[in-house]
Amino acid sequence: MNHLVSAFFIASSLFLVQSCSQPPTSGDTSAQTEHTKGHGDEHTASDNSSEHHHGSHNHGTTENSVTTQATLMAPAEIKPNEPAALMIDIQDSEGKAVADFEIFQEKIMHLIVVSDDLQFYDHIHPDYKENGRFQVEATFPQPGNYTLFSDYKPSGQNEQVSVLQAEVSGNSPATPEVDLNRSKTFDDTEVELTLSQPTLKAEEEVTIMFNLKDKANNQAVDDLQPYLGELGHLVIVKNSSPLTRADYIHAHALKDTSDGQVHFVTSFPESGKYKAWGQFNRNGKIVTADFWLDVQ
Numbered sequence: 326m327n328h329l330v331s332a333f334f335i336a337s338s339l340f341l342v343q344s345c346s347q348p349p350t351s352g353d354t355s356a357q358t359e360h361t362k363g364h365g366d367e368h369t370a371s372d373n374s375s376e377h378h379h380g381s382h383n384h385g386t387t388e389n390s391v392t393t394q395a396t397l398m399a400p401a402e403i404k405p406n407e408p409a410a411l412m413i414d415i416q417d418s419e420g421k422a423v424a425d426f427e428i429f430q431e432k433i434m435h436l437i438v439v440s441d442d443l444q445f446y447d448h449i450h451p452d453y454k455e456n457g458r459f460q461v462e463a464t465f466p467q468p469g470n471y472t473l474f475s476d477y478k479p480s481g482q483n484e485q486v487s488v489l490q491a492e493v494s495g496n497s498p499a500t501p502e503v504d505l506n507r508s509k510t511f512d513d514t515e516v517e518l519t520l521s522q523p524t525l526k527a528e529e530e531v532t533i534m535f536n537l538k539d540k541a542n543n544q545a546v547d548d549l550q551p552y553l554g555e556l557g558h559l560v561i562v563k564n565s566s567p568l569t570r571a572d573y574i575h576a577h578a579l580k581d582t583s584d585g586q587v588h589f590v591t592s593f594p595e596s597g598k599y600k601a602w603g604q605f606n607r608n609g610k611i612v613t614a615d616f617w618l619d620v621q
């Protein structure tokens with residue numbers, strides 16, 4: 326740790342008010358772009374549980390919004406495929422360390438790492454040290470720019486998402502074309518994506534359905550286990566530059582679907598190309614299934 330250079334990339338502070346998977350009710354315009362995270366029903370914070378009734382929230386007046394900021398410290402040079410020790414400091418709007426956090430979805434911080442061309446995705450869990458500081462080792466496969474969405478919950482506050490950026494040395498590879506194929510194989514799992522709507526439209530609620538089959542027998546998988554407390558997690562990032570908090574969507578799986586079916590309800594803030602990564606736990610092995618989506 327002591328030969329870390331304090332290379333500050335970006336400290337980003339964001340208002341993340343009440344998160345939910347429902348579109349905001351009419352009359353609420355102030356927080357529309359932030360309404361991109363979904364909660365499972367059991368994901369109920371003890372401090373403000375009255376706001377969590379099956380996704381139908383009142384967005385007007387009861388929100389407990391807070392501003393935090395995150396600072397990323399990384400080695401002066403990050404090389405491709407070499408583990409890099411990262412530290413993330415969380416501070417309040419006055420620069421004071423935020424020291425107390427709540428565990429949510431089984432972890433104290435969720436860190437989503439994507440390459441800015443959305444080819445690479447990783448979901449890792451930094452350890453909390455003290456005084457607002459988190460540590461994690463991350464490996465970046467290719468040169469280029471990366472964005473880190475750091476998701477955490479200061480005690481007694483709403484979930485926060487801070488956006489950090491890192492650069493990996495070298496020449497970044499050419500970006501492959503956007504592939505809108507809805508049927509793909511990921512190791513032993515065949516995944517087919519279906520949508521409740523023929524066309525995805527901005528600000529319209531949609532159900533995104535992952536249909537998982539075992540490659541060996543072509544049958545619906547029957548070995549799904551909870552992953553971070555739920556049947557699956559879905560992260561969606563809008564293809565844009567630079568990536569911001571508004572480009573990040575996190576949805577939780579609906580309950581009680583049949584074998585091999587994992588469904589998510591979400592909506593997209595605006596039109597564009599989005600990359601979606603669904604993550605599922607097949608008996609201890611995490612399957613990450615990625616698809617591009619085109620939103621009109």
Ligand SMILES: [Cu+2]
Nearest residue numbers: 432435436448
């Ligand atoms: Cu996580």
